[in-house]
Amino acid sequence: MALIPRLILQYLKQLWSHRRYPPGPFPLPAIGGLWRLGVRLSPDTFTKMMKHYGNIYTIWIGHIPMVVLSGYQAVKEGLVDHSEDLADRPLTPFLEASLKGRGIMFSNGHTWKQQRRFGQVTMRKLGLGKKGMEHQIEEEAQQLVETFARAKGQPLDPSAAITKAVSNVICALAFGSQFSTEDENMQKLLETLDFGLKFGGSFFHALYELFPWIMKHLPGPHKAALSALDMVVSLVKKEVKKHKKQQSLHEPQDFIDFYLLQMEKSSNDLHTTYDEENLAECIIEFFGAGTETTATTLRWALLLMAAHPDIQGKIQKEMEDVFGASCSICYQDRKKLPYTNAAIHEIQRSRYVFLSGVPRQNVKDVTICGLLIPKGTFIMPDLRSVLLDPEQWETPEKFNPHHFLDKDGNFLAREEFLAFGEGSRVCLGEQLARIEIFLFFTSLLRSFSFQLPPGVGKINTKPAVGLTMHPHPYKLCAVPRCNAP
Numbered sequence: 060m061a062l063i064p065r066l067i068l069q070y071l072k073q074l075w076s077h078r079r080y081p082p083g084p085f086p087l088p089a090i091g092g093l094w095r096l097g098v099r100l101s102p103d104t105f106t107k108m109m110k111h112y113g114n115i116y117t118i119w120i121g122h123i124p125m126v127v128l129s130g131y132q133a134v135k136e137g138l139v140d141h142s143e144d145l146a147d148r149p150l151t152p153f154l155e156a157s158l159k160g161r162g163i164m165f166s167n168g169h170t171w172k173q174q175r176r177f178g179q180v181t182m183r184k185l186g187l188g189k190k191g192m193e194h195q196i197e198e199e200a201q202q203l204v205e206t207f208a209r210a211k212g213q214p215l216d217p218s219a220a221i222t223k224a225v226s227n228v229i230c231a232l233a234f235g236s237q238f239s240t241e242d243e244n245m246q247k248l249l250e251t252l253d254f255g256l257k258f259g260g261s262f263f264h265a266l267y268e269l270f271p272w273i274m275k276h277l278p279g280p281h282k283a284a285l286s287a288l289d290m291v292v293s294l295v296k297k298e299v300k301k302h303k304k305q306q307s308l309h310e311p312q313d314f315i316d317f318y319l320l321q322m323e324k325s326s327n328d329l330h331t332t333y334d335e336e337n338l339a340e341c342i343i344e345f346f347g348a349g350t351e352t353t354a355t356t357l358r359w360a361l362l363l364m365a366a367h368p369d370i371q372g373k374i375q376k377e378m379e380d381v382f383g384a385s386c387s388i389c390y391q392d393r394k395k396l397p398y399t400n401a402a403i404h405e406i407q408r409s410r411y412v413f414l415s416g417v418p419r420q421n422v423k424d425v426t427i428c429g430l431l432i433p434k435g436t437f438i439m440p441d442l443r444s445v446l447l448d449p450e451q452w453e454t455p456e457k458f459n460p461h462h463f464l465d466k467d468g469n470f471l472a473r474e475e476f477l478a479f480g481e482g483s484r485v486c487l488g489e490q491l492a493r494i495e496i497f498l499f500f501t502s503l504l505r506s507f508s509f510q511l512p513p514g515v516g517k518i519n520t521k522p523a524v525g526l527t528m529h530p531h532p533y534k535l536c537a538v539p540r541c542n543a544p
């Protein structure tokens with residue numbers, strides 16, 4: 060059909076179905092309700108929408124309706140009470156062209172169930188015990204301390220060193236402990252992946268999602284992003300090939316080893332989804348979902364420590380009182396460090412890494428907070444709004460570790476802490492991320508006091524909007540502590 064009549068017909072259909080969705084900004088041709096979000100997204104874009112339209116509202120992204128769940132009550136009702144109904148992810152045209160329904164994060168149905176279950180079991184196998192991932196993370200934390208020590212208290216930007224440490228952990232998980240980001244193939248993989256991820260937040264990506272039938276035939280960065288992904292898949296497959304050659308030589312030690320074993324076991328199963336395509340996609344997701352999120356949280360952690368020296372001092376005192384200067388701290392020790400544990404949760408709450416959340420799609424009609432959401436709708440649980448919900452947190456806008464402490468100073472786990480999502484699709488790497496953040500943070504704070512560089516009186520602690528909500532570039536002094544372990 061010619062382009063103009065096709066667009067007119069699409070808009071008329073949109074106006075007709077508009078009545079069936081929760082309220083929201085009126086959809087205009089081509090841009091839908093995006094006019095209401097303003098030219099630039101800011102950290103409080105969605106808060107303003109919630110104040111205007113209530114806890115459930117619809118924003119039309121072009122001709123696609125997106126229903127946003129805001130605040131703890133609505134998000135909990137969606138993700139917990141309707142966990143199975145909201146178990147799908149929407150497969151947008153670009154996701155379909157690039158990931159083809161593979162892996163865990165953007166797969167659905169049988170593939171998702173099988174890959175996720177396997178991912179969970181294998182993460183547990185790799186993470187358990189001192190010899191597992193925790194030991195690997197402790198070693199990376201030690202390397203990070205040594206890198207910071209080389210700056211001898213002079214101002215440094217910690218970003219690159221943190222990203223490297225976190226990527227090395229994922230490298231070890233996926234490919235085995237002998238791999239690191241120093242490897243040439245690995246560098247290429249990370250750079251290409253970074254390019255692909257940045258495309259995810261770009262204008263051309265939005266164009267592709269809205270007008271795939273035109274964009275498919277045009278040159279541009281979307282084509283480069285698709286070939287970048289193909290390139291990453293082939294790099295991962297090269298490593299898979301190497302693992303295959305060594306397979307019989309040792310016990311399974313990393314994700315690829317376990318996956319190859321599973322492929323062998325299920326080779327006679329007609330419905331198996333264990334194949335090299337899904338394996339490659341799982342690994343790409345571990346890098347994509349597990350590097351930037353964890354690294355950004357750690358960058359926030361150091362910045363907030365420098366901005367709140369009183370809180371930093373209390374954490375250091377608690378660690379010293381419990382462990383002195385000598386023995387090393389493991390993840391289990393968080394139970395003996397309630398103030399430190401509370402501060403880590405508060406870092407994740409007050410400086411959440413996502414602008415909103417990760418989208419879901421409902422597999423059948425659902426009613427949430429009394430409003431009907433038709434089957435197959437793109438649903439965005441706004442996790443940021445939960446972490447800043449004024450009805451749940453005493454001082455939502457203020458960095459305050461007491462949000463996670465009871466009146467006797469014991470650690471208080473809060474149901475409203477939904478940084479990792481909730482329900483059937485809750486973050487697969489939650490445990491790994493928690494261990495990483497705890498071990499990196501405690502190792503760094505035992506060794507250094509983080510301070511603003513001389514002459515810098517104040518530092519910007521407001522988030523910048525990007526792929527993640529990250530701090531503006533900054534430099535800090537990591538001043539060695541005399542009673543460091």
Ligand code: HEM
Pocket residue numbers: 138163164165175229344345346348349350352353356412416417418419442478479480481482483484485486487488489491492
């Ligand atoms: C601070 C660090 C992290 C944060 C804040 C975070 C947050 C999230 C959130 C909010 C979701 C969506 C959950 C939902 O839909 O309810 C998610 C999904 C996911 N995350 Fe994480 N994540 C982090 C680290 C990691 C790490 C280290 C890995 C892996 C190595 C990982 C792998 C995944 C995967 C595979 C999914 C998709 C799960 C599914 O769809 O079944 N994440 N994460």
